[in-house]
Amino acid sequence: MSAFIALVLASFRRETQHRLQTAMRIIGGLVEILARISIWQAVYAGRAAVGGISLDSMMTYALVGGTILSSWEATMIVREVGTTIRTGAIGATLLRPASYPLMLLAEQIGARLFEWVIIGLPVIVVMGAIYGLLPPASLPHGLLFIGYLAVSIAILMLTGILIGLFSFWVFDAHSLEWFMRGLLAVLSGSLVPIWFFPAGFGEVVHFLPFSWITYHPMAVYLGQRDLMASLEYLVGGIGWAGLLALTVAFVWSRACRQVVVQGG
Amino acid sequence: MRDTLSLLFYLMRLRVRTRLEFRASLVIAWVAQAFGYAGVFTQLWLILTRFENLGGWTWPQMAMLLGFHTLGYALGACFTLVQLRRMEEIVLGGEFDTLLVRPINPWAYLVFSGFNVEYGGHIVLGAGLILWALPHLGLVWTPGTVFLLAGGLISAALITASTITIISAFALILGRARYLFGLYFDFWELSRYPASIFAPALQLMLLTVVPLGYMAFVPVSVLLGRPVPYLGSFAEAAALAAGPLSVLAAVAFWRFCMNRYQGGGG
Numbered sequence A: 001m002s003a004f005i006a007l008v009l010a011s012f013r014r015e016t017q018h019r020l021q022t023a024m025r026i027i028g029g030l031v032e033i034l035a036r037i038s039i040w041q042a043v044y045a046g047r048a049a050v051g052g053i054s055l056d057s058m059m060t061y062a063l064v065g066g067t068i069l070s071s072w073e074a075t076m077i078v079r080e081v082g083t084t085i086r087t088g089a090i091g092a093t094l095l096r097p098a099s100y101p102l103m104l105l106a107e108q109i110g111a112r113l114f115e116w117v118i119i120g121l122p123v124i125v126v127m128g129a130i131y132g133l134l135p136p137a138s139l140p141h142g143l144l145f146i147g148y149l150a151v152s153i154a155i156l157m158l159t160g161i162l163i164g165l166f167s168f169w170v171f172d173a174h175s176l177e178w179f180m181r182g183l184l185a186v187l188s189g190s191l192v193p194i195w196f197f198p199a200g201f202g203e204v205v206h207f208l209p210f211s212w213i214t215y216h217p218m219a220v221y222l223g224q225r226d227l228m229a230s231l232e233y234l235v236g237g238i239g240w241a242g243l244l245a246l247t248v249a250f251v252w253s254r255a256c257r258q259v260v261v262q263g264g
Numbered sequence B: 001m002r003d004t005l006s007l008l009f010y011l012m013r014l015r016v017r018t019r020l021e022f023r024a025s026l027v028i029a030w031v032a033q034a035f036g037y038a039g040v041f042t043q044l045w046l047i048l049t050r051f052e053n054l055g056g057w058t059w060p061q062m063a064m065l066l067g068f069h070t071l072g073y074a075l076g077a078c079f080t081l082v083q084l085r086r087m088e089e090i091v092l093g094g095e096f097d098t099l100l101v102r103p104i105n106p107w108a109y110l111v112f113s114g115f116n117v118e119y120g121g122h123i124v125l126g127a128g129l130i131l132w133a134l135p136h137l138g139l140v141w142t143p144g145t146v147f148l149l150a151g152g153l154i155s156a157a158l159i160t161a162s163t164i165t166i167i168s169a170f171a172l173i174l175g176r177a178r179y180l181f182g183l184y185f186d187f188w189e190l191s192r193y194p195a196s197i198f199a200p201a202l203q204l205m206l207l208t209v210v211p212l213g214y215m216a217f218v219p220v221s222v223l224l225g226r227p228v229p230y231l232g233s234f235a236e237a238a239a240l241a242a243g244p245l246s247v248l249a250a251v252a253f254w255r256f257c258m259n260r261y262q263g264g265g266g
Helices: A002-016 A019-044 A055-065 A073-087 A089-095 A100-131 A139-165 A173-187 A199-206 A215-221 A227-256 B002-020 B023-051 B059-085 B087-092 B095-100 B106-113 B117-137 B143-174 B178-190 B200-207 B217-224 B232-260
Strands: none
Touching: A002 A019, A002 A100, A019 A055, A019 A100, A019 B023, A019 B178, A055 A100, A055 A215, A073 A089, A073 A100, A073 A139, A073 A173, A089 A100, A100 A139, A100 A227, A139 A173, A139 A215, A139 A227, A173 B023, A215 A227, B002 B023, B002 B106, B002 B117, B023 B059, B023 B117, B059 B106, B059 B117, B059 B143, B059 B178, B059 B217, B087 B095, B087 B143, B095 B106, B143 B178, B143 B217, B143 B232, B178 B200, B217 B232
């Protein structure tokens, strides 16, 4: 466990080394959120609410969903796994006294924490001050949101690691990364909440694990469902995360058999 | 000049032949990248299905804008992005010094020897969206419309290539440039939406200091007969001139950086 935390902290510290890059990422974050907010302002076109969802709620969805629940950068895990395989570094990785997927998870959590604290928070503060930011619907909703946040990051990272591990067979992580981006763009509800989806499509997407990355946490944050339902969905999300973890463990055990190291 | 052009064409052919050795991988890359973009565009389709328009733009108009943006970008990026995005490594690793002693312009060598055929998915998706949207838009086809469509696409490609060249040139004087590409793509994503939905200051920025508004918004607005903020009746001329002007700016900046290049490593 201490090794896991050490890896998380090391990854966080590594991200802090590039100061100018961090400044650019903050500016980039502001630009991205500005685009999301402008889209919702434009489609609401002066209406206070559409389908029971207020413009203020959508601004908060854009702000929180586009920063701490964003899925875009997470696709980098796939690229990292691909690079490890292509360069042959996977051989050295297997010699370490720790599971490769766990190491990946720790490093990604460190990078994610950095994104939340150093990039997400300034963006939320600046854009929230300009456009307004709704607090969680109630204190219990806020507490449940923290649980959803953990489920969101677990599902996102495990999905990334799982897709990345397929590089052992297809050897083309770049393509896998693009597939993941396309999949998450729609199915996580990162820009468009599932309550705006066409009925049949929305009902299917609602129960897929990807919807726990952005949509379900934000639905709870905004109080779109009562506490009992929120708790049920949280359990559902934990179930998906557990299933993904088991799948990653199974795929990793198979992937290890694919590795042939010649020389050193 | 003729020898140089035939050499550049030969370098391009070599690159294409190398990539075609792995045809299945190439096709998968095309499909994957088109899928990634399609996912992002589906989000906008979902919004327009529910809300009917985005700042007055209907789905066929948005499809035209997205298709134009994707196709124009792909035409410019296939010559520049992958090659020049690694400029930082080329400079710091000393590879750029080796290019300087070759009897060919280093920019031309990098660009043509690294010609990237992986943009097939972008091109099919972009052209497909344009071809789907055109019958829904009721455009009156005249030689001027065709010229604007073709000229606007070339201009968009030139803007892409110029911007990427300018960003990469920073590596020659600063040693680092990679982080600027992240910022470029943030603004680039902004430019796939109608600029008219943004705050006036941001609209002005997309039409001046970060001229990515000319990649799709300005030419498509002119084609659709929609008003273009700040440019008015000059919009058509500006859409066609933006590309060549950005090339002049990129050439000047590349030369400026080359004159100050002192070697980055080795």
